[in-house]
Amino acid sequence: MNVLFSGNEAVARGAYEAGCRFGAAYPGTPSSEIMENFVRYPGVHAQWSPNEKVAFEVCIGASMSGARAMAAMKHVGVNVAADPLMTFAYTGLKGGFVLISADDPEMHSSQNEQDNRRWGPFAKIPILEPSDSAEAREFVMRAFQLSEEYDTPVMLRLTTRISHSKGLVEVGEPKEPVPAKYVKDIDKYVMMPAFARKRHIIVEERMEKLRRLAEEIDINREEMNDSKIGIVTGGISYQYVKEILPDASVFKIGMTYPLPLERIRAFAGKVDRLLVVEELEPFYEEQLKIHGIPCEGKEYTTLLGEITPERLRNSLAKAGVIENGKGAPKPENVVPRPPVLCPGCAHRGVFYALKKLKADVFGDIGCYTLAALEPLEALHSCICMGASIGNAIGAALVKGTAKPVAIIGDSTFLHSGITGLLDSVYNQAKVTVVILDNHATAMTGGQQHPATGYSLNGEPAPDVNIPELVKALGVKNVHLIDPYNLDQTKKALKTSFKEEGPSVVITTRPCMLFPKKIKGHAYYITEDCNGCGACLRIGCPAIAGAGVFTEKGLQKVIIDETTCTGCELCVQVCPIDVIFPLAEKEKAVKS
Numbered sequence: 001m002n003v004l005f006s007g008n009e010a011v012a013r014g015a016y017e018a019g020c021r022f023g024a025a026y027p028g029t030p031s032s033e034i035m036e037n038f039v040r041y042p043g044v045h046a047q048w049s050p051n052e053k054v055a056f057e058v059c060i061g062a063s064m065s066g067a068r069a070m071a072a073m074k075h076v077g078v079n080v081a082a083d084p085l086m087t088f089a090y091t092g093l094k095g096g097f098v099l100i101s102a103d104d105p106e107m108h109s110s111q112n113e114q115d116n117r118r119w120g121p122f123a124k125i126p127i128l129e130p131s132d133s134a135e136a137r138e139f140v141m142r143a144f145q146l147s148e149e150y151d152t153p154v155m156l157r158l159t160t161r162i163s164h165s166k167g168l169v170e171v172g173e174p175k176e177p178v179p180a181k182y183v184k185d186i187d188k189y190v191m192m193p194a195f196a197r198k199r200h201i202i203v204e205e206r207m208e209k210l211r212r213l214a215e216e217i218d219i220n221r222e223e224m225n226d227s228k229i230g231i232v233t234g235g236i237s238y239q240y241v242k243e244i245l246p247d248a249s250v251f252k253i254g255m256t257y258p259l260p261l262e263r264i265r266a267f268a269g270k271v272d273r274l275l276v277v278e279e280l281e282p283f284y285e286e287q288l289k290i291h292g293i294p295c296e297g298k299e300y301t302t303l304l305g306e307i308t309p310e311r312l313r314n315s316l317a318k319a320g321v322i323e324n325g326k327g328a329p330k331p332e333n334v335v336p337r338p339p340v341l342c343p344g345c346a347h348r349g350v351f352y353a354l355k356k357l358k359a360d361v362f363g364d365i366g367c368y369t370l371a372a373l374e375p376l377e378a379l380h381s382c383i384c385m386g387a388s389i390g391n392a393i394g395a396a397l398v399k400g401t402a403k404p405v406a407i408i409g410d411s412t413f414l415h416s417g418i419t420g421l422l423d424s425v426y427n428q429a430k431v432t433v434v435i436l437d438n439h440a441t442a443m444t445g446g447q448q449h450p451a452t453g454y455s456l457n458g459e460p461a462p463d464v465n466i467p468e469l470v471k472a473l474g475v476k477n478v479h480l481i482d483p484y485n486l487d488q489t490k491k492a493l494k495t496s497f498k499e500e501g502p503s504v505v506i507t508t509r510p511c512m513l514f515p516k517k518i519k520g521h522a523y524y525i526t527e528d529c530n531g532c533g534a535c536l537r538i539g540c541p542a543i544a545g546a547g548v549f550t551e552k553g554l555q556k557v558i559i560d561e562t563t564c565t566g567c568e569l570c571v572q573v574c575p576i577d578v579i580f581p582l583a584e585k586e587k588a589v590k591s
């Protein structure tokens, strides 16, 4: 049966068909839908973990017990899971273990565009890389098989285009899982130096076997055609190459690491010119060159962002392979739509207050990162998940600022903010930590986390009490605030600036979109608006210029009633009190 699947759906299906019934993940674009789909299959235990390291470790435990396990994360998640990954590559496993790394070239929704193929040689693990949804299903099944055959975790590397584009996938019968049974194996799993040294030898021997496998495996394939040009490519770039150069000879790489160097050498011997087409890093190219296979690559293709068909056309033109711009579609005239905090977003008021109070705000990753943009411009750094608290502590301890504030979402706090807060207590840093608790991992689609009260499959789950957790870490000053109440918010922040040691301010309003969309009663602005623009400075997308001007030439403002949620933030900032509930106006008209 053929089914239209996104790459992520196909991975979930492939894992299920491979007899895997265990998965753990922390959400992150473009990977999140893998676990969300996997959990829907019968008999599957799939879970959100507080972060990628825990997800990875949970899967190690399942694999040590003989079960096939899949850990899924976005590319930067692998950095968080890197500690167990680097040593798990030494121990090897029992049940097949597949690590899905969904990379994000072009940074559609990420803070960097690191190329996770580099983890192959670094961790000494094999990597498979599909070029469409059908391969995503097939390769995850192959990955489980390889994992058990070679006693190694296997990475399946996806990119945004593979994860999110749809294609036809032929599905098969699911395999029954092998019953789990934990068997002690101290030499294999206790990585103290004496045992780890022995395992390192095994790792190097395994790499040798994997290199031999790469030369044989059918997911690396030569597609001989016109011999004037030969292209080495894989992943989504393969599709672009086939579209633009249907007559070229292609060496398609399905096993990204280790590379089939001898087969590529033989392929190079059959073509006049060898070109490598790959997104981001010159990963294939460097290896070919190190092994004495002359090729061209990054002198024509970009290190930055995706290789779109259009960019590839330009690269091929630069390389003299096609005529300039041949066949390139006209770029569409798309009006840019920068992302903004939603109307009624509970984060807005806090940032408005922080700006007014002239605080130095160390930020984190979540919807709230958007507060760095105009008109709020109230978040001043964003490095990685959980970094805000440590950053604020450092700034406070060197006395670089009088008002160091760390601002972090609830999901991010539970992911990697707890230890930072512990540091602020331990080292008595005079910082204000604002936890924006909207009861959701909103940025990535409103996923559950350990404080929402629900698990990935929607079942009720114990919910950690964030204020109590904060107090248990030793924080003495804890303020709960309603972020829709600007006076209360400002007061709590001002108090926190005066308190000794760390202070924590926790917001209590839910996200406007998750678990379901909140639509309160809308407000309107009367004709008495004087166009001062105060309400525009909160950056609410429901508020816009009316196209009507005052005598002073200032533009009056209107509220879009369909998107206004009635949070009343604009009411609180309007200096001349001309914003009222729409219901009052309607009542007046009727009577």
Ligand SMILES: Cc1ncc(C[n+]2csc(CCOP(=O)(O)OP(=O)(O)O)c2C)c(N)n1
Binding pocket: 026, 027, 028, 029, 052, 074, 076, 077, 080, 110, 111, 365, 366, 367, 368, 385, 408, 409, 410, 411, 412, 413, 436, 438, 440, 441, 442, 443, 444
């Ligand atoms: C290591 C890592 N994992 C996952 C992500 C993807 N991601 C970005 S922000 C975020 C969490 C957002 O939730 P929260 O902190 O509660 O803030 P909200 O968006 O709800 O305001 C996630 C999972 C990431 N950027 N880095």
